[in-house]
Amino acid sequence: MGIVAVVDVTAGSSVGYLALVSLGPAFAGLVGGWRRTALIGLLSLVFCLGLGIYDDVIGERRWYSAMASVAGVTGAGIAAAVMRQRREAELASMRSIAEVAQRVLLRPVPRTAGHLRVAVSYTSALAEARIGGDLYEVVTSPGGVRVIVGDVQGKGLEAVETAAVVLGAFREAAHEEDELEGVGERLERALERELQGGEKFVTAVLAELAADKGVVLLNYGHPAPLVVRADGTVTFAEPPRRALPLGLGLHGTAGPEPFATEFAPGDQMFLYTDGVTETRDPAGRFYPLGERGHLLKTDDPEAALGALRADMEEYAQAPPHDDAAMLLIRYRRV
Known part of the structure; x- marks a missing residue:
């Protein structure tokens, strides 16, 4: 508005x-609230009146047209600001619901779980939603501490619903099944009932940790866990043979x-x-997890x-392009 006023004074009334x-209230409606837009609109009318007096055009058709333009754009900007604020409030409510979910x-x-020390980190690629399709759980059962980390194929609410099915079934089965295979x-079966022949699947690794038995693992097409020994040696716990993800095994x-x-x-x-x-660097190279064991x-x-x-x-x-769940389990020294 200031620039327009300077240009108008410099160029003269004939231009x-x-x-x-009216650009003032137009931009105000895009970035500010309705009160600020109304204030900028009122200020625009003052500018328009002042410039009309300076240019000696008050009473002419173009001055009335300019005043009407400012008033009309201000009204439209106020309406746009009100609608935008309502949408922002709805989005904030949805984000709160997503956080609760x-x-x-x-x-x-x-x-702590038995002889173990546990830490978890979860990062969603949809940073605003704070929710994704990765899953994890730690359950202390009669057979030892049982753990699951998994990744649902796909994104969005369907992936979240599938993750809820897997976690619900795991929390129940981890207490009731004697063997880890029974949990799997x-x-x-839970996914078969839920998916009903669909194309969804879940990669997952199940682990059972007992103080006197080490770790028993069950890998459903999931990346192999990284094991960092007390002496600093880093290895991947690769399964003896690859298996299909959950949801495809039946x-x-x-x-x-x-x-x-x-x-x-x-x-x-x-x-x-x-x-x-x-995770890739700008050159497209994958993150070398095996070389980062010292960070743990x-x-x-x-x-x-x-x-x-x-x-x-x-x-x-760059920001993450995919959800990332990380679960670190330590055998506590006595």
């Missing part, structure tokens, strides 16, 4: 810049084979989703995950 003063779906894991079969194929790995005091196991390993040696497990998450962001030099 006809007067109506451009996230807390219900992915409950905080216990910081319960998850398969199509006549064999399920995954449980396998065991040693887990001694001072050892750590890092379970994650592919949002971690599929921090005394505080939450700080260790924070350091790894910060390293991923620095590596990618």
Whole structure:
């Protein structure tokens, strides 16, 4: 508005810049509230009146046209500001609901579970929604501490609903089934009922940790957990053979084979989703997780995950393109 006034005074009344003063309330309606838009509109009318007096055009048709333009744009800007504020309020409400749903779906894991120390980190690619299709849970059962980390195929509410089915079935089966394979079969049946022949599936890794038995793993097409030994050695707990994800195992194929790995005091196991390993740098290279085991040696497990998450962001030099769930389990020294 100030620029328009300066140009109008400089160019003279014959050029006809007067109506451009309406740009003030037009832009105000895009970025401000309705009160601010109304105030800017009133100020625009004052500008228009002042310039009309300076240009000696008051009473002419173009002056009335300019005043009507300012008043009309101000009214439209106020209406636009009111509608935008209502949409923003609705979006804020939806975000709050999403946060509540996230807390219900992915409950905080216990910081300690038996002989274990546990930390978790979850980052959604939809930062505004704060909710995605990755899942995790830690349950203390009679057979030991049972853990699941998984990734639902797809995005959006359907992925969240599928994750809820898997977590609900796991929380129940982890307490009732004697063997880890039984837990996996319960998850398969629950997904079969939910998906009803659909194309959705869930990659997941199930783990059972007992103080006297190490770790038993069941991998349903999921990235292999990273094991960091007390001496700093880093290995991946690869399954003896690859298996289909959950939701596809009842199509006549064999399920995954449980396998065991040693887990001694001072050892750590890092379970994650592919949002971690599929992080790319600007050149398109995948995140070298196997070379980052030293970041997990921090005394505080939450700080260790924070350091790894910060390293991923620095590596990618961009916001995350996929959900990333990370679960760090430490065997506490006695």
